[in-house]
Amino acid sequence: MITYESVTKIFGTGREAVTALDNVSFNIPKGEIVVFLGPSGCGKTTTLRLTNRLETITRGNIYIDSQNIMDTDAVALRQRLGYVIQAIGLFPNKTIAENIAVVPRLLGWSQQRIDERVNELLQMVSLEPDMYRDRYPVELSGGQQQRIGVARGLAADPDILLMDEPFGAIDPINREEIQNEFLKLQTKLKKTIAFVSHDIHEAMKMGDRIALFDKGRLVQYDVPEIVLTQPKNKFVADFVGADRALKVLGLLRVMDVINRKPQNIVRAADRAQDALNFLNEKGLRYGIAIDRDKPIGYVTPKILKYEEGVVRDLVEKYPLFLKERTSLRDVLSFMLMHDQATFCVLDDNGNFTGTVTYNDIQKIVKESYADDTESNNNKV
Amino acid sequence: MSTLQFIIDNYSEVIVLSWDHIWIVGLALIIAAAIGVPLGIFITGHKQIAARILNFANILMTIPSIALFGIMLPVLSLVNLGLGKVPAVIALVLYSQLPIIRNTYTAIKNVPHAIVDAAKGMGMNKWELLREVEIPLATPVIIAGLRTAAVMNIGIAAIATYIGSGGLGVYIQQGIDRVYPEMILSGAILVSLLAIIVDGLMALLERTVTPKGIKVQRKSLR
Numbered sequence: 339m340i341t342y343e344s345v346t347k348i349f350g351t352g353r354e355a356v357t358a359l360d361n362v363s364f365n366i367p368k369g370e371i372v373v374f375l376g377p378s379g380c381g382k383t384t385t386l387r388l389t390n391r392l393e394t395i396t397r398g399n400i401y402i403d404s405q406n407i408m409d410t411d412a413v414a415l416r417q418r419l420g421y422v423i424q425a426i427g428l429f430p431n432k433t434i435a436e437n438i439a440v441v442p443r444l445l446g447w448s449q450q451r452i453d454e455r456v457n458e459l460l461q462m463v464s465l466e467p468d469m470y471r472d473r474y475p476v477e478l479s480g481g482q483q484q485r486i487g488v489a490r491g492l493a494a495d496p497d498i499l500l501m502d503e504p505f506g507a508i509d510p511i512n513r514e515e516i517q518n519e520f521l522k523l524q525t526k527l528k529k530t531i532a533f534v535s536h537d538i539h540e541a542m543k544m545g546d547r548i549a550l551f552d553k554g555r556l557v558q559y560d561v562p563e564i565v566l567t568q569p570k571n572k573f574v575a576d577f578v579g580a581d582r583a584l585k586v587l588g589l590l591r592v593m594d595v596i597n598r599k600p601q602n603i604v605r606a607a608d609r610a611q612d613a614l615n616f617l618n619e620k621g622l623r624y625g626i627a628i629d630r631d632k633p634i635g636y637v638t639p640k641i642l643k644y645e646e647g648v649v650r651d652l653v654e655k656y657p658l659f660l661k662e663r664t665s666l667r668d669v670l671s672f673m674l675m676h677d678q679a680t681f682c683v684l685d686d687n688g689n690f691t692g693t694v695t696y697n698d699i700q701k702i703v704k705e706s707y708a709d710d711t712e713s714n715n716n717k718v
Numbered sequence: 719m720s721t722l723q724f725i726i727d728n729y730s731e732v733i734v735l736s737w738d739h740i741w742i743v744g745l746a747l748i749i750a751a752a753i754g755v756p757l758g759i760f761i762t763g764h765k766q767i768a769a770r771i772l773n774f775a776n777i778l779m780t781i782p783s784i785a786l787f788g789i790m791l792p793v794l795s796l797v798n799l800g801l802g803k804v805p806a807v808i809a810l811v812l813y814s815q816l817p818i819i820r821n822t823y824t825a826i827k828n829v830p831h832a833i834v835d836a837a838k839g840m841g842m843n844k845w846e847l848l849r850e851v852e853i854p855l856a857t858p859v860i861i862a863g864l865r866t867a868a869v870m871n872i873g874i875a876a877i878a879t880y881i882g883s884g885g886l887g888v889y890i891q892q893g894i895d896r897v898y899p900e901m902i903l904s905g906a907i908l909v910s911l912l913a914i915i916v917d918g919l920m921a922l923l924e925r926t927v928t929p930k931g932i933k934v935q936r937k938s939l940r
Binding site for chain 1: 830832833835836837838839840841842843846850851854855929930931932934
């Protein structure tokens, strides 16, 4: 856990003094990713650099696991904290293996232990050790270099990782991929991470919490959903953007809105007229045809009206099915693309588990914007 | 042709004088590097001292070599070293300071900020930062400074003949005194040749000490 207690940083003295950080207090819980977000010059990078004492605090205290960082040796402190910056931070005169091995070597590990660790880390970031160990940074693509940067930060297995716009220099497609890989790693590693970013999408995606800075002040510190749905002031609202309803959807998944017991189920083996009666009786606009737990399509009264056969032969097929983990942003996109207001959700075996409708999505968005301080507190 | 004949006729003397010349320049270069490189590194951390030292080295460079020998003569005469190789070497060391200090200083300063930041952030102390990152990355430019100094000093050493240092300047000086064009030309040609060879060797050295990762980078940029 990292605790920031009334941290103030002033650069320069006298008339030229600039307050880069003004009385900032918050803490980063163990095992969470906290994204320091804000426009350039807002104090996010300064906060990070104060943490490993690349800058010196003017007033206030920073504690790491309740130890004041000013009571520790700066060099020893930095060796304890993993540090990842943009790809240009790799040492061009060192091979990939040497780059990764920097901190372990400073800590005096044996060569054998270092070699093993390098191989392990290269595999962890999905680069084949035999192929990349002896190459130089410049021989790698931007995305690969950044993976090395991450591996280097993790080299000595630090509990805490400080990341300064680590994926900023990569093209969007690669960035997406490396972010996903990193999140997957994090579910295993459970590091405590301070992550500087200026990209709201990245913050939403990576952050367990977001610390939003503006002009040296911490404006809002909350989980991403709250930052999106209950921005504290106009700055936050502007920063997260006019499309924040869509961003909220990006954070929600099918399992948050799924209807597991829909009323409008018909059996595939039912006769068309029986199904039609059932729909008319209940006033339903369509029915989902299920065949041994598998949804095979849907039928409407119009389709069934003059038909004699069984439902199975008459269904309209669904263009695609959802998984429980599909993001609602994607679901909404599917709905627009396929002109479909309902989709079925399948489990990993392809069995029907429920439905998601446009109305369900609309409802949850509305709910998350309801100005309800009580539910706010519950979420935090 | 008669110049070539002169060199052939006097080849044993040519070798001795060349050797003297190389020896003076080489010794001066080693001493100059031993002073200039550490000084250049030291001043990277001290902005104000850096400005003063670089200014001083600049001024040294503007003093004509003949004048410098003249200034040094009475001073060094106090310890009986006013003439000969010692004042020559001292003068060459002084002249070398500017290219060596300036190149060292610039090279270290030009190591990308992000790389230095990464090194510090990962917990390297000042020495480790210098040894592992800054010096390896700065070496090609430092060597380039030594190269400039070496070539320049070969020329200046020819003038040092006037204070009795020996070397190939002897032919130029005596040739002028004796109005003996072949002798002057032999000296001039041999000095130039030496400068070209040394320049080539230093270029080779520069390439050898460039870290492999940077060489690869240059190749891929081409």
